[in-house]
Amino acid sequence: MSHSGDDSFSDAAEECYNAEFRSYPDDAWYNVRVLFAGNSGDKMRVKYDNFSDDYDNIFIADSFKSAYEVYDFIGRFRKASAQLQDPDCSMVVKGMRVCSSDSFGNDDVRFYDAIIDEVLHKKHSYVNGQEECECTFLISWLHGPNVGNTTDKGVANICLLQGSEIPPKLASFIEIALQKIDKALCNSISGTSNDLVAPHKDNKGSPIVKWKPSSSECIRQPLSAVWPLGGIEFGCASKQEETDxxxxxxxxxxxxxxxxxxLSSSTVSEFIHKQTSITTRVYIFPSLPWEPHTNGVIMMNCQKDLERLLGFLQNPNHFIASLNGRPWVATEKLLTNDHWTLMLSFPKSCWIEQ
Ligand SMILES: [Zn+2]
Known part of the structure; x- marks a missing residue:
């Protein structure tokens, strides 16, 4: 992991190791560069920072056999995470997803994602004029050998995620891979529907609003008192356009x-409408059997609704969690060129219904 401040994948930036790849053998994040291996764009080389060429991975576009494999592959790339700086520790809050280092013996340090369970703040000290954070971050590992376990970490172990934007070369490689499997996949799946709201059998993952202990006086307040539905203009002229x-x-x-x-798409959509009156469409991505959680995209027609919904999902007075206690992490507005948007572009009839 390196921690460059580059904020886009320009051609020049692509020369740097400014992407992260979650490697197949150990599922850990590594800083990488993405290159084409050949002239046609259907072969891609992933080079690891601080590792020799012997460790390069070569991927071939027509080697993907299913939508799940493509989904998993795209989800293994993102912009390189940034080391948390001592004076910025207050940016890290409960429920936030971070990338953290974990040690497995002498020189074996690997990076995995985790959710912040708690931040125990301590007064910062100053050494030679430099601010030093002595806070403790309680994290719960989302993958890796310690998945599900809780660990204490210091500021030096915490990296901030920088978004799911992917390098242009990877986007172009994925396009080719999708084209190659598209026809075969569509032919092989029968009985799928164009309805993006896949039916799910139970609602164990149903979301609820949990108030933070510090705002316990809010518990008996109706949501509208905290979230002023009537106080602001909301709602957009409804558009009926159907979409890719x-x-x-x-x-x-x-x-x-x-x-x-x-969790089902319809449960999320109904929950959001009940809480905010915002009409949304929700897509839950398929997840792999060994993944402990899944991800979704909430879509709406207007910017004003988006700002309101982000305000609701990121309200510091409460958090949204499943009945089982898993907190939602609503972190990003999607860009047109990140891997989630790319996955949504994939022909919907080809997604395997969950
Ligand atoms: Zn601190």
Missing amino acids: LGGDKNLHKILVQNLEKE
Whole structure:
């Protein structure tokens, strides 16, 4: 992991190791560069920072056999995370997803994602004029050898996620891979529906609003008192356009991570409407059997609704969690070129219904 401040994947930036790849053998995040291996764009080389060329991975576009494999592959890339700086420790709050280092013996340090369970703040000290954070971060590992376990970490172990934007070369490689499997996949799946709201059998993952202990006086307040539905103009002229979800630039999207795998699109949509009166369409991505959680995208027609919904999901007075206690992590507005948007562009009839 390196921690460059580059905020986009320009051609020049692609020369740097400014992407992260979650490697297949150990599921840990590594800083990488993405290159084409050949002239046609259907072969891609992933080079690891601080490792020799012997460790390069070569991927071939037509080697993907299913939508799940493509989904998993795209989800293994993102912008390189940034080391948390001592004076910025207050940016890290409960429920936030971070990337953290974990040690497995002498020189074996690997990076995995985790959710912040608690931050125990301590007064910062100053050494030679430099601010030093002595806070403790209680994290719960989302993957890796310690998945599900809780660990104490210091500021030096915490990296901030920088978004799911992917390098242009990877986007172009994925396009080719999708084209290659598209036909075969569509032919092989029968009985799928165009309805994006997949029916789910139970609602164990149903979301609820949990008030933070510090705002216990809010518990008996109706949500409208905290979330002023009547106080602001809301709602947009409804548009009936039907869409290719990934490509429609009129749709505004929020990525929500750390969802229960049993959660259905309709449950999320109904919950949001009940709480905020915002009409949304929700897509829950398929997850792999060994993944402890899944991710979804909430889509709506107007920017004003998006800002309101982000305000609701990121309200410091409460958090949204499943009945099982798993907190939602609504971190991003989706960009047109990140991997989530790319996955939404994938022909919906080809997604395997969950
Ligand atoms: Zn601190």
